Amino acid sequence: MRRWLVGLCLCSVALSPTFGEEEFTFDFSEVEPEAYTYGGYLEFRPALSLPQSDSVLYGLNYPGDEGPETETRYLLRARLEGTYDWDDVHLQLRTNSDLVRSDGGWSSTSSVHEAFASWQVDPYLTVDVGKKLTKWGTGYSWSPVAFLDRPKDPDEPDLPRAGYTLLSADYVKTFPGSLQNVGVTLAVIPRTNHVNSDFGSTRHTNYAGRLHLLWDDTDIDLMALSGGSEPVRYGLDFARNLKTNFEIHGEWSHTPSERRTSVAADGTLRTGDSSVDRVLLGLRYLTPSDVTYILEYQYNGFGFSQANMRDFYTFANEAVDSYTATGDATQLARARLLNRQLYSSRPLGKRYLYLRASQKEPNDILYFTPAVTLQVNMDDSSFSVIPEALYTGYENWELRARIFVLGGSSLSEFGSKPNRARFELMARRFF
């Protein structure tokens, strides 16, 4: 009996926290720097779309036909990146390759997103040459002052994008006092038939500059673009933390003269030059219960008014009707072309509200982040809602499920889309 009692006591001591101390190791070989690094991710993204057969753009895709009841799309993406450091020179390469299987068949694209050399002349001055993202702007969903970058996808603003080929120099200096940092960036962006061929419409050598200030705990940037390929642009942005859990930011860009083309209800083009302002105002707020809200108001002076968009959708509807009645595809082809060239960019309209709410680890479920994103076209009241669930608990895996739901009247931006909903899964493996 006594032996039993001693054994029981030993067991209870062995199970106590003191004896249960775990061993954690830190192997210093893990932190030895290497000249080469490589990595990236592989991604598989299947999606199922539910068509909206009475919508304008569905009609353009399937005029007079019974289209498919559902559409499937499988994306396999490989993103590779590597760096090499040699003395004060840093080389960087990032590539993106997509293989897509959709109801229309197979397609693939490959592109170099970044390939540049960066020379750190001294801690104050850096010179970059090659294809590079400049990442100007403080907005999350949209950055009207990102003059040297391709636009973000508002459905997934964090998605990597390709940069432009440029030569740039960054100079930064810090000071004691309320003006903490001053930085200057100067960039030259050539545009030829082979280099930066989608940077504006004409061949020129373009110049851009940015002045960055960290002044009294506020990020302030002033920037300008000139040269001829794109219209002359000026911009400013700011960002500031008002509290530890509350940040505000904003951007404003002004284009003195920009050519804009829209489509009248009869299909004729209306072209005119005018000054254009683009504005973004936003905030980021973290609640005590770990919900992060990102709220942004977008004003896109270049966007189409509700009347402009109604005119185009009316023309597109009539082009479809004309085709189904007569078999003449002339207007249909024109409507498809104009849709692709003029009415597919985003933001398409003038005024938007963007709201994203994400809850970190609800009910103590570690690495699980549900979120919902709402985009509203404030002019035609159409909207897109995207609930999602992200799990990152498996090392180097990202698993995400999203549902896109679109709503609005038939002649509105989101109501005219060919699909009313889309279910999307994503599995991303980093290496």
Place this chain on the structure above:
Amino acid sequence: MQKIIGTLIALFLSLSAFPAAAASGTQLLKEIDRNLQPVSYEAYRKLINIEPSGKRKEFLLYTAKKGGDKVLSLFLEPARDKGRATLRLGDNMWLYIPNVGKPVRITSMQSVTGGIFNNSDIMRLDYSLEYNVTGQSKSGTLTVLRLKAKSRTVAYDKLVMWVDAKRKLPTKIECRTSTGTLVKTLYFKDVKSFGGGITRPAKVETDSPLHKGYRSVMMFGKVKKRTFKDEVFTLGFLPRVGTLR
């Protein structure tokens, strides 16, 4: 009458002793700061988040600090987070994610790693920079410091710090809200010498009554005094933090 005079004298003595205690507490806090982290240094850290099931997630970071208010960190592992960098200048914090965009402002109460350590724990400034000593007492062989945040921008309003007064190093810190609610407890363990006169705990563990059963551990390696140019602690340098290693 004698009683009243006696009381007044006692009151006077206790009031005059309070600033002296606070002053010695402040001095002790400054010495703790210097022992925990040199004015300017670099280090490697491993962060381990442990779930109740025992499942772990690990992060490897390179960290550089200069003066009282400049800290930056670079994620080396896991592959998903590699290249991410954070910068703290006083109350301002930014997160840089390669590919995505320019550094975005983040808040001290968020956590870039998940788990119980938040951003202010990962990019911690000197305690004496953010807190005033409001009380000092003895608890066995340990000294207990009571700290109050100097401003509302500090992540935790109150700290209770148990200090090994001989080594001038904390053994435990309770982080509390302004109402006294316990947010988390930090346990400082495995005091060891890193060379160069740096002797500090090599491991900091934390748990939280708000996340029962979850724990996080921060381990220190290669802590070394090093001076940096101020320009290293700027937004433009974040993509190049790796060149410091």
